Amino acid sequence: MRAAGLFFFLIATILPLQVNASVAGEKSGQFDATEMIMHHIADAHEFHIVTYTKASGEEVHISMPLPVIIWHSGRFHAFMSSRFHGGKNLVPVEGAYLKLYHGKIYLTNVEGTIHYNEKGEVANAKPLNFSITKNVASMFLGSFLIFLIFGTAAKRYSKRGGLAVPKGIQLLVEPIILFVRDDIAREQIDARKADLFMPYLLTLFFFIWINNLIGLIPFFPGGANLSGNISFTLTLAVMSFFAINIFGSKHYWKEVLIAPGIPFFVKIFLVPVEIIGLITKPFALMLRLFANITAGHIIILSLTSMIFIMQSVYAAPMTILLSLIMYSLEFLVAILQAYIFTLLTSLFIGMAVNEHH
Amino acid sequence: MEGLNLTPFGLGLIVFSAAYGISRIAQAAMEAMARQPEISSKIQTAMIVVAALIEGATLFAIVVAWLG
Known part of the structure; x- marks a missing residue:
């Protein structure tokens, strides 16, 4: 009985996989160790499993989406991080849009513009984030x-x-x-x-x-x-x-x-x-x-x-x-x-x- | 000299000093254990506590070197 419960728990954790494809464009051939390491050290909104490159040069990322819980304009918004499609899609909330940018969620306009301050940091406002992240x-x-x-x-x-x-x-x-x-x-x-x-x-x-x-x-x-x-x-x-x-x-x-x-x-x-x-x-x-x-x-x-x-x-x-x-x-x-x-x-x-x- | 980043040098200095301090503790602890093996577990605990305190000071210095 317990073994069966454990089995279903594992299945339930592994099942909702998400497959994202991106074209290995300007980065291909150049391996950036610092970026890879910092990406691993940082928290993320999806649990990355494996990335492989198809023969056509297309990179396929397989990851497990995790719930995103955002407190914005007086109420909670909860959805799976797969709605961001790895940062390509915006998620509308009241009066603003949420954008996933380098592992963090920012409030943007309808085009998803990211502003920078003079130090090169992102100046967009961040909503209160209670998400179930990778950590x-x-x-x-x-x-x-x-x-x-x-x-x-x-x-x-x-x-x-x-x-x-x-x-x-x-x-x-x-x-x-x-x-x-x-x-x-x-x-x-x-x-x-x-x-x-x-x-x-x-x-x-x-x-x-x-x-x-x-x-x-x-x-x-x-x-x-x-x-x-x-x-x-x-x-x-x-x-x-x-x-x-x-x-x-x-x-x-x-x-x-x-x-x-x-x-x-x-x-x-x-x-x-x-x-x-x-x-x-x-x-x-x-x-x-x-x-x-x-x-x-x-x-x-x-x-x-x-x-x-x-x-x-x-x-x-x-x-x-x-x-x-x-x-x-x-x-x-x-x-x-x-x-x-x-x-x-x-x-x-x-x-x-x-x-x- | 403008634009010369001295942080790695400072970090090296910090780690060198910490390693020296911890090695002195380890040396003293080893000698004490060799003299009195029957209380070696107590000496070991004390050694780890002091090493951890030195490590704490080192980490403060590393964080300051990074932020500064």
Whole structure:
């Protein structure tokens, strides 16, 4: 029964494919590595699967369209991104037209004119965009996997009791959960309070790890640069900020705001620094995850681009070898970044909630 | 000198310094682990935390170098 449900879920995700054709015109022959890499790193309104060139020189893009949800003039407009036909068609909304231009949606006139300011940036107004983009779709996939893995494990535990010998999927998750609890949370946070933060820390660890791994899959359902998206890491960092500061003890706030036992003229400098420090801790968490994952994606794609830049098949063995090494490193980085994010969050929580003697 | 982009040079300097700092931590941690293998897991955690803090400062510098 469950296998059948999974099968239909997969079919439902894969079925609505969209085929776009474009003539490989002025760009043909010239491979632009920077543009390819930046296109991959950025978010998109459709999930690109494959592009191939027909014998007639026509490029065919196969991608999965994703829902576009736009808030414009007081109401939501929802439609599939296939209505844009890869940017060629405009979608009318009240009093304006929506145009997909380089992966972003702008408001334009009926001709779809894009204005530029003196810096060369697009000056068109952007509507409020709540779309299910490629990154959001990838996040849904990650959440679905987490739900599947841990839902099954949790059902096993409630059926067989927490002290029974673990079996099946329990064997996979139990050591990792115990590692997060004993080696991350209870090491940093007072043992009495550590269990209060376990749901958050476990979610953080597995959510980052599984989404990092999905981002490393080089073909269709994976490959989105989700944990290398600054909005994603910003959200996690803001949640960590609240987790750290909401449960902060009286002693912690006194240290931050009053800094007892320090001469007055030092206090004038120290207290603002401490207050800025509240922000910089999550800020560093945000940047660390973002920079590490994005850099990993860029390096792997750059290595792949080497074949096309050198235009020689003899570059391939070296590229494959280097990519293999980088991929192994990225697998390590995927879990290391999840570990560091969780470890530092619990360290900061520990600094805030622990009783000092 | 006009139009000379010094950002790559600055980025190289940042990464060089960070690599030096992290290698010093790793060296000290390895030596400590060799002396006292029984607390190596604690040393490892502390090593990673300090390395992550240096990495944080590095990332700040990289972002500033990019934006500036």
